[in-house]
Amino acid sequence: MDILIAILSRVAKAAVTLLAIAVLNFFLLHAAPGDPAVVLAGEAGAADEQMIAQLRERFGLDQPFYLQLGKYVWGIVQFDLGYSFRQGMPVSQLIAERLPATLLLTMTAFFISLGLGIWLGVAASARVGKASDSLLTTLALLFYATPLYWAALMAVLVFSVWLGWLPAFGFETVGADYTGMARILDIGRHLVLPAMTLGLFFMAVYMRMTRASMLEVSQLDFVKTAKAKGLGGAAIRRRHILRNAILPVVTLAGLQAGQLVGGAVLTETVFAWPGIGRLMFESLAARDYNTILGVFIVSAAMVILFNVITDIVYRIVDPRIGARA
Amino acid sequence: MNFLKTTTFLVAAALASPLAAQQEGGRLDIVVQPEPPGLMLGLVQNGPTQLVAGDIYEGLLRYDTDLNPMPGLAESWEISDDGLTYTFKLQEGVKWHDGEDFTADDVVFSADTFLRETHARLRASLAYVDTITAVDPLTVEFKLKEPFGPFISVFEAATMPMIPKHIYEGTDYATNEANATPIGTGPFKFNEWEKGSFIHLVKNEDYYVDGLPYLDEVYYRVIPDAASRAVAFETGEVDVLPGGSVENWDIPRLAEMEGVCTTGKGWEFFAPHAWMWLNNREGPTSNEKFRQAIMYAMDREFMKDVVWNGFGNVATGPVSSKTNFYSDDVTIYDHNPDKAKELLEEMGYDGEPVRLLPLPYGETWQRWAEAVRQNLTEVGINVEIDSTDVAGWNEKTANWDYDMAFTYLYQYGDPALGVSRNYTADRIEKGSPWNNVEGYENPSLDEKWAKAATLVKPEERQAAYDEIQKEIVDDVPVAWMMELEFPTIYRCNVKDLVTTAIGVNDGPRNAWIEE
Numbered sequence: 001m002d003i004l005i006a007i008l009s010r011v012a013k014a015a016v017t018l019l020a021i022a023v024l025n026f027f028l029l030h031a032a033p034g035d036p037a038v039v040l041a042g043e044a045g046a047a048d049e050q051m052i053a054q055l056r057e058r059f060g061l062d063q064p065f066y067l068q069l070g071k072y073v074w075g076i077v078q079f080d081l082g083y084s085f086r087q088g089m090p091v092s093q094l095i096a097e098r099l100p101a102t103l104l105l106t107m108t109a110f111f112i113s114l115g116l117g118i119w120l121g122v123a124a125s126a127r128v129g130k131a132s133d134s135l136l137t138t139l140a141l142l143f144y145a146t147p148l149y150w151a152a153l154m155a156v157l158v159f160s161v162w163l164g165w166l167p168a169f170g171f172e173t174v175g176a177d178y179t180g181m182a183r184i185l186d187i188g189r190h191l192v193l194p195a196m197t198l199g200l201f202f203m204a205v206y207m208r209m210t211r212a213s214m215l216e217v218s219q220l221d222f223v224k225t226a227k228a229k230g231l232g233g234a235a236i237r238r239r240h241i242l243r244n245a246i247l248p249v250v251t252l253a254g255l256q257a258g259q260l261v262g263g264a265v266l267t268e269t270v271f272a273w274p275g276i277g278r279l280m281f282e283s284l285a286a287r288d289y290n291t292i293l294g295v296f297i298v299s300a301a302m303v304i305l306f307n308v309i310t311d312i313v314y315r316i317v318d319p320r321i322g323a324r325a
Numbered sequence: 326m327n328f329l330k331t332t333t334f335l336v337a338a339a340l341a342s343p344l345a346a347q348q349e350g351g352r353l354d355i356v357v358q359p360e361p362p363g364l365m366l367g368l369v370q371n372g373p374t375q376l377v378a379g380d381i382y383e384g385l386l387r388y389d390t391d392l393n394p395m396p397g398l399a400e401s402w403e404i405s406d407d408g409l410t411y412t413f414k415l416q417e418g419v420k421w422h423d424g425e426d427f428t429a430d431d432v433v434f435s436a437d438t439f440l441r442e443t444h445a446r447l448r449a450s451l452a453y454v455d456t457i458t459a460v461d462p463l464t465v466e467f468k469l470k471e472p473f474g475p476f477i478s479v480f481e482a483a484t485m486p487m488i489p490k491h492i493y494e495g496t497d498y499a500t501n502e503a504n505a506t507p508i509g510t511g512p513f514k515f516n517e518w519e520k521g522s523f524i525h526l527v528k529n530e531d532y533y534v535d536g537l538p539y540l541d542e543v544y545y546r547v548i549p550d551a552a553s554r555a556v557a558f559e560t561g562e563v564d565v566l567p568g569g570s571v572e573n574w575d576i577p578r579l580a581e582m583e584g585v586c587t588t589g590k591g592w593e594f595f596a597p598h599a600w601m602w603l604n605n606r607e608g609p610t611s612n613e614k615f616r617q618a619i620m621y622a623m624d625r626e627f628m629k630d631v632v633w634n635g636f637g638n639v640a641t642g643p644v645s646s647k648t649n650f651y652s653d654d655v656t657i658y659d660h661n662p663d664k665a666k667e668l669l670e671e672m673g674y675d676g677e678p679v680r681l682l683p684l685p686y687g688e689t690w691q692r693w694a695e696a697v698r699q700n701l702t703e704v705g706i707n708v709e710i711d712s713t714d715v716a717g718w719n720e721k722t723a724n725w726d727y728d729m730a731f732t733y734l735y736q737y738g739d740p741a742l743g744v745s746r747n748y749t750a751d752r753i754e755k756g757s758p759w760n761n762v763e764g765y766e767n768p769s770l771d772e773k774w775a776k777a778a779t780l781v782k783p784e785e786r787q788a789a790y791d792e793i794q795k796e797i798v799d800d801v802p803v804a805w806m807m808e809l810e811f812p813t814i815y816r817c818n819v820k821d822l823v824t825t826a827i828g829v830n831d832g833p834r835n836a837w838i839e840e
Contacts (some may be wrong), residue, residue, distance in 0.1 A: 032716075033713070033716065033721070034714070034717050034720050035716070035719070038716070038719045038720065038723060039715060039716050039719055040362065040369075041445070042715070042758060042759075048757065049754065050445070052756060052757065054443075085499075087362060087363070087520075088362075088363055097521075098520070098521060153552060156556055157556075161560060164560075168553065168556045168560055168562065169548060169553050169556070169557060170522065170548075170562075171522055174354070174522065174544055174546065175352065175523075175525070175542070268549075270550050272522070272546075272547065272549060272550070272553055273521075274519070274520065274521025274547075278521060279521070282359065282549075285714060286362070286715075286716070287716045
């Protein structure tokens with residue numbers, strides 16, 4: 001029963017937060033200079049009063065502000081994200097078309113960076129002061145400090161233009177019409193460079209954090225106790241130190257996971273990856289209000305969802321957290 | 326009748342024989358940037374839509390690179406001596422992509438009903454039209470209220486696209502489901518649009534010109550980053566970079582690659598003309614001497630060579646040299662800083678800062694604004710660059726919230742279609758960044774613009790526009806910068822890609838690939 005109430009209150013809070021995000025962004029977007037009707041007309045290079053008026057009417061911009069806001073919020077309450085007049089289709093459909101590509105890219109980058117980061121962090125902490133540790137930390141610093149955009153272009157230059165090993169951009173080979181395994185492999189080949197570019201930065205962060213945290217925890221008394229019990233170094237690191245050292249990494253991973261939907265704008269742009277980050281950026285430039293708001297709401301929902309998941313993971317990793325609460 | 330047909334066929338075959346080397350088949354990958362918001366050319370006419378939809382939809386006429394009309398959906402046309410009646414004979418056997426016949430009724434519906442409602446630019450020309458009638462299924466007649474000199478130039482595909490009556494009549498055009506799967510008469514049919522990645526068009530097997538098109542399919546590729554577009558061309562992923570696809574400094578490098586050709590042709594109909602709006606209403610820019618000083622202060626040749634890598638020409642006035650009725654008999658503003666300083670002194674310029682709004686279309690435009698600021702600073706003008714994104718730029722110019730603002734506009738082959746709109750007082754109207762944004766008022770010139778549009782004989786029109794250009798260039802209502810050139814970069818084995826005044830927009834119709 002307690003759990004049910006806890007879940008319900010959590011959901012209710014999330015719903016209120018989402019609604020508040022929608023309303024706040026609605027205000028912000030409409031306060032920004034620019035008008036979607038003028039942008040659309042502008043791209044045609046000619047417009048008269050009649051055309052702008054027609055477009056504004058079609059976009060619902062001729063109505064009073066409070067009415068526009070009321071209609072939008074009423075739609076959200078009914079899980080309707082509205083219609084993109086620029087793209088001529090419902091926003092939910094636009095997002096649904098783009099979401100899988102983004103999730104594939106960001107999830108791949110996320111799991112690879114988390115797995116490799118923790119593994120390398122543990123490895124480095126076990127070799128503190130040795131050459132291999134210095135090498136790993138220096139590399140991590142390099143990845144951490146490299147601007148993503150530049151890293152992406154360099155990766156394209158080396159692996160696509162010079163070596164010709166990997167496709168430079170895109171989601172799959174256009175017009176090849178692969179099916180089954182061939183298609184999966186094709187998408188995989190296209191995924192390597194963007195996932196690598198996006199993942200390297202976070203891998204570096206996870207590695208440095210794991211290493212530092214491992215070193216800190218290994219100074220604690222219970223580690224000495226474990227050593228005194230006669231446990232081997234690897235077992236202590238895995239069962240005792242890592243388990244305690246990983247909490248800050250989980251926090252950070254939770255934060256990154258919240259960015260999975262909207263956080264890959266640059267990578268998606270450089271690699272022409274047909275994802276949601278680009279949809280958001282392009283919609284923003286065109287002041288396609290409903291689409292931007294829709295993306296904001298979906299990505300805010302993701303942040304909330306991953307906060308909950310992070311909480312749950314905390315409890316699994318460190319049972320004391322649940323007990324205290 | 327049979328004899329006649331046979332003869333025609335033989336003559337056509339004989340004419341075609343020197344071109345017999347054209348090879349059928351193949352696929353062309355063309356960059357489209359940015360992704361078009363829609364492909365229904367009657368509703369959306371922005372650049373990317375024109376590029377893709379120019380293969381799907383057609384107009385009654387096409388235009389060669391000297392802007393002479395050529396047959397399109399009309400095989401022939403006649404203009405009455407008084408310039409009031411235009412009669413078009415339509416091609417026989419034309420079918421819409423869904424198999425229905427294309428007839429004169431479609432033409433009447435498109436021009437008189439659909440486009441009157443949706444097409445701002447055409448609407449201005451249609452104001453001269455009294456009636457449009459289908460004389461018989463293959464003959465259409467446009468009757469004008471008064472002569473309108475440039476009327477023969479309004480039948481290009483994106484200016485007056487032919488819309489299928491059987492699909493749109495009586496529907497809400499904007500939300501018609503067919504907009505997602507456009508139906509035209511063109512050489513290619515819409516097949517698939519993978520949003521964010523590509524648009525796939527396939528050959529129209531029933532195209533009314535025998536043997537055309539040669540290509541099997543065309544892919545328009547969406548690649549959002551300019552550097553990535555350059556890489557896509559380098560690695561062979563795409564075959565054609567239409568003008569403006571890559572930043573200017575990448576062009577020489579790509580053009581020097583083996584097997585790569587470039588052409589500046591194919592923009593004659595549009596003749597993109599760049600200038601800075603100068604706010605004629607208030608501040609230093611409201612003073613004619615100040616505006617002339619700006620012209621003398623700028624080293625536009627330097628800007629062309631450095632910012633535009635030598636592409637384009639320095640503009641002499643409001644009309645592009647590619648547009649009909651251009652005249653170079655005007656005051657030429659060379660780079661002359663001393664003259665600029667003199668003019669500023671005469672007007673008593675006190676150093677009041679002027680805001681300069683660059684066009685937010687990428688690095689080139691930003692650099693151009695910086696070059697202007699440098700030149701103006703050299704003669705003592707205090708310039709502040711005011712940056713914004715596209716939506717903000719539209720809003721600021723449309724609401725006259727600027728002192729100087731970069732822009733460029735198309736001219737559509739004729740001063741009455743794409744030039745006078747920026748200079749006559751009746752086009753001073755807040756809310757639009759494409760009319761007389763600078764607020765220039767000159768009643769005697771207004772009359773001359775109006776008269777020049779209604780003259781019929783080309784030599785009379787030339788004389789009228791010569792006079793207008795001579796006079797307006799002295800007033801400097803705006804600071805004319807350059808006739809822009811956006812070279813098309815393509816692989817040399819792609820043949821006959823750019824053959825008309827709208828270039829790649831209808832290029833795939835005749836294009837073929839040499840193996």
